[in-house]
Amino acid sequence: MVAPRGDAMENRPKGRSECIRDWKAGGGKIAAVFPIHYPRALLKAAGLLPVEVWGPPGVDTRDADAHLQGYVCDIVRRGLDFLLSGNLAECDILLVPHGCDSLQGLGSLLMDFIRPEIPVLTFYPPRSRGMPAVEYCRREIERLAGEIESRTGSRIDVGEWKEQLALDARIDEKISELWLRRPEMEIGNAELYNILASRTWLPACEFLELLDHVLSATKKREPAEKRIALSGIIPEPRGLLDVFDRHSVAICYDHTCYVGRRLYGPEGQDPPALAEARRMLSAPADVTLGATPAGMASEVVERAFAAKCEGVLVVAPKFCEPELFAWPAMKRRCDEAGLKAMLLEVELTKELSARDAGRLEAMLETL
Numbered sequence: 607m608v609a610p611r612g613d614a615m616e617n618r619p620k621g622r623s624e625c626i627r628d629w630k631a632g633g634g635k636i637a638a639v640f641p642i643h644y645p646r647a648l649l650k651a652a653g654l655l656p657v658e659v660w661g662p663p664g665v666d667t668r669d670a671d672a673h674l675q676g677y678v679c680d681i682v683r684r685g686l687d688f689l690l691s692g693n694l695a696e697c698d699i700l701l702v703p704h705g706c707d708s709l710q711g712l713g714s715l716l717m718d719f720i721r722p723e724i725p726v727l728t729f730y731p732p733r734s735r736g737m738p739a740v741e742y743c744r745r746e747i748e749r750l751a752g753e754i755e756s757r758t759g760s761r762i763d764v765g766e767w768k769e770q771l772a773l774d775a776r777i778d779e780k781i782s783e784l785w786l787r788r789p790e791m792e793i794g795n796a797e798l799y800n801i802l803a804s805r806t807w808l809p810a811c812e813f814l815e816l817l818d819h820v821l822s823a824t825k826k827r828e829p830a831e832k833r834i835a836l837s838g839i840i841p842e843p844r845g846l847l848d849v850f851d852r853h854s855v856a857i858c859y860d861h862t863c864y865v866g867r868r869l870y871g872p873e874g875q876d877p878p879a880l881a882e883a884r885r886m887l888s889a890p891a892d893v894t895l896g897a898t899p900a901g902m903a904s905e906v907v908e909r910a911f912a913a914k915c916e917g918v919l920v921v922a923p924k925f926c927e928p929e930l931f932a933w934p935a936m937k938r939r940c941d942e943a944g945l946k947a948m949l950l951e952v953e954l955t956k957e958l959s960a961r962d963a964g965r966l967e968a969m970l971e972t973l
Contacts, residue, residue, distance in 0.1 A: 619804035635698040642705035651767035658806035664956035680923035680954040734896040743883035767878035780817040792827040796847040830856035835910035837861040838921040845958030859913040899935035917946030
């Protein structure tokens with residue numbers, strides 16, 4: 607049975623290409639950004655629209671394969687091929703955060719060997735929490751701000767930076783509200799993630815308007831009976847969301863790097879670089895941001911229970927070292943708590959493989 611559609615998509619978000627075209631036509635500049643954590647408000651205050659690069663799924667990897675080892679993750683492999691094929695030619699800056707060893711290697715490869723025409727910048731988030739980490743992150747954000755000013759030739763307005771921080775904080779609050787209301791929202795998983803995905807390319811004001819519409823226009827239903835928590839990196843291929851919908855299982859807690867792990871705290875009253883650092887380090891537990899596997903697993907299980915989920919699915923591209931490193935602790939903690947748990951390693955193809963669909967369906971049938 608396919609989950610019912612709600613009214614949320616009456617205002618469909620602009621597609622990525624249309625959004626880039628409109629932004630450039632208005633005189634704006636584009637920053638192509640690889641995963642995971644980065645100072646989004648800083649880029650927007652500099653007049654750059656962040657457009658994130660998570661592959662994309664289905665991209666051929668022939669050109670990238672000549673530069674990368676066989677065990678590099680699919681996001682990096684397909685993202686590099688996307689760049690080499692000229693698909694980021696309209697972008698003005700390429701930002702590569704150090705989300706993992708593969709992403710750090712990509713930054714070095716681009717800056718030292720490939721040297722694309724687009725200026726390549728890096729960002730190194732801390733691998734711990736606490737005040738020393740906040741101070742380090744503040745300095746790293748300030749370093750990046752200086753490089754952006756040098757590349758764009760214009761100063762970043764502090765007032766605009768603060769406004770963008772406040773806007774991002776409002777968006778995070780709205781997404782958190784959406785997850786609280788999720789069990790009673792008449793909207794399928796695939797439709798919901800199509801909306802959430804648009805944050806990775808829409809201007810913040812447009813995305814906030816979309817969220818407001820979703821929250822106000824989506825019909826209510828009886829609370830979902832079958833619920834699951836989604837962790838890992840990104841819900842791709844999107845066919846896996848269709849599997850949830852066919853089995854009438856609602857994703858009611860998200861802890862993916864794509865969505866949930868980037869829901870930060872309030873913007874505060876600090877100067878913007880410090881405020882952005884504090885917000886970033888207020889993120890949910892994340893091994894790519896310094897959390898221990900055991901600490902992250904405990905937080906996921908606690909939140910999954912709060913959302914009345916019966917299981918946890920961890921979805922990750924093949925060779926994803928952070929998730930493979932964290933998986934034993936996650937499985938152990940879920941077993942202790944009586945939650946079903948499965949790690950689904952996927953290739954970022956356009957379609958979900960029959961093998962992976964079968965494994966997922968077998969898990970869902972046990973809920």
